Amino acid sequence: MKKKVAFYTLGCKLNFSETSTIARDLVEEGFERVDFSENADMYVINTCSVTENADKRFKSIVKQAQKSNPNAFVAAIGCYAQLKPEELAAVDGVDLVLGATEKFKIADYVNDLSKNDFGQVHSCEIEEADFYVGSYAIGDRTRAFLKVQDGCDYKCTYCTIPLARGISRSDTLLNVLTNAAEISAKGIKEIVLTGVNIGDYGKGEFGNKKHEHTFLDLVKALDKVEGIHRLRISSIEPNLLKNETIDFVAQSNSFVPHFHIPLQSGSDAILKLMSRRYLTQLYVDRVKRIKEVMPHACIGVDVIVGFPGETEEHFLQTYNFLNELDISYLHVFTYSERDNTKAVELNGVVPKKVRNKRSKMLRGLSVKKRRAFYEGQLGSRRTVLYEAENKEGYIHGFTENYVKIKAPWNPGLVNTLQEVNLTEIDDDGLVRCTEVESMASV
Template sequence: MENRKKVAFYTLGCKLNFSETSTIARSFEDEGFDRVDFEEVADMYVINTCSVTENADKQFKQVVKKAMKLNDKAFVAAVGCYAQLKPEELAAVDGVDLVLGATEKFKITDYINDLSKNDFGEVHSCEIADADFYVGSYSIGDRTRAFLKVQDGCDYKCTYCTIPLARGISRSDELNNVLKNAYEISQQNIKEIVLTGVNIGDYGKGEFGNKKHEHTFLELVQELDKVKGIERLRISSIEPNLLKNETIEFVSKSRTFVPHFHIPLQSGSNDILKLMKRRYQREIYTERVNKIREVMPHACIGVDVIVGFPGETDEHFLETYRYLNEMDISYLHVFKYSERDNTEAADMDGVVPENVRVKRSKMMRGLSVKKRRAFYESQLGSTRTVLFESENKEGYIHGFTENYVKVKTPWNPELVNTLHEINLTTIDTDGSVRMEFVAVKV
């Protein structure tokens, strides 16, 4: 057994990447590798890359450096979005031995021979049009939550986004396979599943560019709600034009789907939404938020917003700021616009100076803190269900309620991965909510 090779993984980017890393890791275990933490000495390091922001590019180099520090003889492979978009650039990073594009990443073990280092990074990439097949994935991390991939790729042509270039056309897993994966996850004492994809509201498109929807997103959630053994299902980011009222209604009465929506807005200005080639105007966004509030007043609503997009004047920015300030939303994910190669936006006029982008980002982040605080305050005195996580943070255990309020209580290892009914009492200085137990639920 001492001859077994050790492999470690590092994931940059989104929940979808985490689900795929986990699936790739299981393929290594099937080939006789032992998986270890990235902080440990390993024979091979696999880095799943992201291309959404400039930071992810820089982070990649830092992660490679970290791996080389742990073992300068280790074999280093790069997969993922950045590996598809700029394979030669990654291959040139000192220490990188193998770079695999979108169609090759799930076959990584086929490319592993003796793990001896290469003088130059070897590249196996593809034309993104070849990425027309679907590989199902799910991640199992800290036992409390799993990410289940249901869809990949995107047919939208947003002017700032590289994801269609990195992941190809929109395609989905078969419904029966999603249900099978969900059932497998439920058998491993995991209490919560988060649905992920690039554009999950577009769920149902088949393989090979088949644009016909075999099933709708609504049918997917209706069927998942019936899977025995799952306590909680959470929808990750979903486009406002694809989040239908029927889905919102269904979630409000669902057995397992929780009242938490993350809906990208990107800008509160219709002028900027047009420049971004988004498929809705802000009036649709307002309708969706109002519908959620009507049937689930206690729901958590998260928002993605990009600041500093080309052509965004001070007026446009303030229009977005005021819009979000008035909206009954719960928190923001703020992205400072960064130019990406081969996107329309990179060649647009009206470039916003970097210092202005930074200032706008800071203002939006401040608004997010205010919104989260107001949402948490609105929940004080209510009874919710919390799922506790596995980390001991300075003597406290944390967890999230069904509507995504972060709570804390003194550390008790017996609480890990258990669901409890609680009362939300006060907001602590770190922004999380203190609680008292009502009853054990599960």
């Protein structure tokens, strides 16, 4: 009988891509992968530590695993496992904690899957995380997350990721192209490029600090891979998103007009406190350049509210900056204190009630921005990639410029690209459309 293993992933697309690769490795070692809700012999939880909530959720997920099988072996991997291994090992039911490099060798640490009285920790010093492991995840059969880079050399004062993932390092160009071709051969229509700081691509292949290739080299090479219908850049720092990349995407065969660009604050004073590597004018310039060459492009923005020292005036600067900027939606993060970061030592702590109020205001602005962007797309002809889930009688999908579409459920549309006319915004904020013609089938 094959031993059964189940996975639960917290956090970012990068975590999902790594979970998939680790799962494939365990399947090759003779395990059978099952859903996390099922009875399994081993449960692997890939953790995140970007926010306070991700830390708290870990215990409830361990309990969920124990409910399915009280005798199952429970392993914790990921960022939280690297940052606070002893803390995770002390959680009731946890048998094994693996750090940043050890997680990719999980098969070496699981033998008979016997429960341990105390969680065993195998975690390197983060300076030892200087090699690269490529990975990709296939989600709902329509898109894949392809990891191209790991780690970060930036020292933003609020962030623990460099402590959890180590120095910036990249996959080889050849390996990225090989993985992209593998994904394409599986019939996947869209690849999302992911990493910790993907604009830094080319630095440190296998821990070597030589710059073999740039991010623009990567983008140009991927654009030539046969069989890929869509390539999407997940998130890229504004100072690393060069005009040459923007201009290439504008005339690319495969890259879609969608950028997600972290801002974090619309106040230069706060950006300096955060140790970000740009000021607001550079951000304005990037948005303007994108809209000049791709007027229909979708631009998403990360923003943090309630950072230490953020006065009401600073917050209103951010609000007004974003309100006036030609962007499409926001990802709003409420600042939470993280151990071993410089931000926890700063003065001017913002009360949590004020943080939550500011967060609510920006989320309201995001709804307004998305609605305005969608309204600007009505009457246009776009290409939709339909997803696999039947949601209350409707099938959903995204246009190349990230407008979310709904249509009456039709299983024949799953994982197909359809050319449509965008007609109206429904009560739930999604866009209805009329079909023009089929472009590609499963």
